Amino acid sequence: MAITAAVATTTAADCSSNRWSMQSLSSALPSLNSITCSSIRFSSSSHCRPSLSLTRTQQAPHLFSSYTGLASNNPLLSLGFSDLTSFEHGLAFVDNGCRISAMRHGRRVPKLNRPPDQRRALLRGLTTQLLKHGRIKTTRARASAVRKYVDKMITLAKDGSLHKRRQALGFIYEKQIVHALFAEVQERYGERNGGYTRIIRTLPRRGDNAPMAYIELV
Amino acid sequence: MARSMEPLVVGRVIGDVVDMFTPATEMTVHYGTKQVANGCEIKPSASADKPSVQIHAPPPASSNLYTLVMVDPDAPSPSEPRYREWLHWIVVDIPEGSDATKELVAYMGPQPPTGIHRYVFALFNQKGKVMAGCRPPDARSNFSTRRFAADNGLQPPVAAVYFNSQKEVAVRKR
Numbered sequence: 375m376a377i378t379a380a381v382a383t384t385t386a387a388d389c390s391s392n393r394w395s396m397q398s399l400s401s402a403l404p405s406l407n408s409i410t411c412s413s414i415r416f417s418s419s420s421h422c423r424p425s426l427s428l429t430r431t432q433q434a435p436h437l438f439s440s441y442t443g444l445a446s447n448n449p450l451l452s453l454g455f456s457d458l459t460s461f462e463h464g465l466a467f468v469d470n471g472c473r474i475s476a477m478r479h480g481r482r483v484p485k486l487n488r489p490p491d492q493r494r495a496l497l498r499g500l501t502t503q504l505l506k507h508g509r510i511k512t513t514r515a516r517a518s519a520v521r522k523y524v525d526k527m528i529t530l531a532k533d534g535s536l537h538k539r540r541q542a543l544g545f546i547y548e549k550q551i552v553h554a555l556f557a558e559v560q561e562r563y564g565e566r567n568g569g570y571t572r573i574i575r576t577l578p579r580r581g582d583n584a585p586m587a588y589i590e591l592v
Numbered sequence: 593m594a595r596s597m598e599p600l601v602v603g604r605v606i607g608d609v610v611d612m613f614t615p616a617t618e619m620t621v622h623y624g625t626k627q628v629a630n631g632c633e634i635k636p637s638a639s640a641d642k643p644s645v646q647i648h649a650p651p652p653a654s655s656n657l658y659t660l661v662m663v664d665p666d667a668p669s670p671s672e673p674r675y676r677e678w679l680h681w682i683v684v685d686i687p688e689g690s691d692a693t694k695e696l697v698a699y700m701g702p703q704p705p706t707g708i709h710r711y712v713f714a715l716f717n718q719k720g721k722v723m724a725g726c727r728p729p730d731a732r733s734n735f736s737t738r739r740f741a742a743d744n745g746l747q748p749p750v751a752a753v754y755f756n757s758q759k760e761v762a763v764r765k766r
């Protein structure tokens with residue numbers, strides 16, 4: 375969101391002199407990736423606006439009025455990729471040669487910027503901590519990636535047999551948590567079918583502006 | 593549903609602590625210079641002292657008195673809230689404008705032992721001046737805001753706000 379703010383203030387300043395130049399816009403942009411991601415998230419930030427502090431809610435409507443006047447419906451078109459208008463208008467080409475789509479078509483596994491062994495260890499650690507503490511605060515991508523594994527662990531506990539207990543012990547790092555989970559899950563989640571977690575989006579992290587979220591057991 | 597109710601529903605404050613209500617009053621809570629917004633993170637060291645509470649009521653009811661209750665529904669841990677809710681503070685007979693005059697239960701700062709806890713401020717409209725016959729609850733644990741409000745004729749709340757807090761990392765001596 376800070377990136378979009380920087381772009382909007384640059385374009386607003388140039389608008390005051392009645393001349394919007396491509397150079398000023400492209401120089402203000404760090405890279406194409408972040409603009410795509412931040413423009414998508416800007417529309418979803420209207421959902422989490424109630425949870426923002428007061429100073430941000432005062433800034434956000436002002437930014438909307440200056441930014442959407444300049445951009446067309448497709449945010450990628452405003453950046454000058456006019457040769458893609460006819461078809462492939464959801465795709466753009468970045469300098470290093472890969473293609474970025476505005477949609478999630480065909481993406482099955484969240485990679486979390488890690489090799490597979492580290493990714494598995496990260497998810498195991500996150501599910502262990504979530505089952506231990508009940509509510510943790512991480513980045514949004516990790517929170518939405520860990521939902522599947524937490525639900526799997528609770529489903530194993532609902533089954534309750536020895537085989538499932540050993541499977542859970544092979545995934546969760548601390549065995550007291552597995553035994554406690556198997557003991558209490560029937561009374562807690564007996565009637566609930568799935569959806570054992572809840573994600574609440576929150577303010578970005580100060581150090582790297584990563585979007586954060588609380589994930590908690592329902 | 594009012595815009596300001598959405599974070600309370602998403603954070604399950606409505607549901608765990610109070611029932612659905614329509615906000616009638618504006619309340620702002622400040623710890624020092626930091627204002628409490630729904631779901632914001634406040635350290636235990638910053639919230640060790642009493643906050644300052646300002647109430648702005650709509651004009652027709654200008655001689656109202658209010659009761660403020662602060663509870664923690666995630667005690668001792670959000671995954672096992674055995675002591676739900678843990679009472680932190682009750683203030684009665686709050687006049688219009690500012691602050692804490694008569695504390696029924698003394699302020700106790702957040703001390704979350706494990707996990708991330710929610711701390712809820714719930715404001716109720718008082719009918720009479722002195723809450724006749726209300727005794728302070730004998731224990732802080734297993735408090736019920738709904739039962740307290742029903743016993744003293746305070747239903748429903750007029751405002752609510754909550755914040756999160758977790759145990760601070762202790763400085764290690766090398």
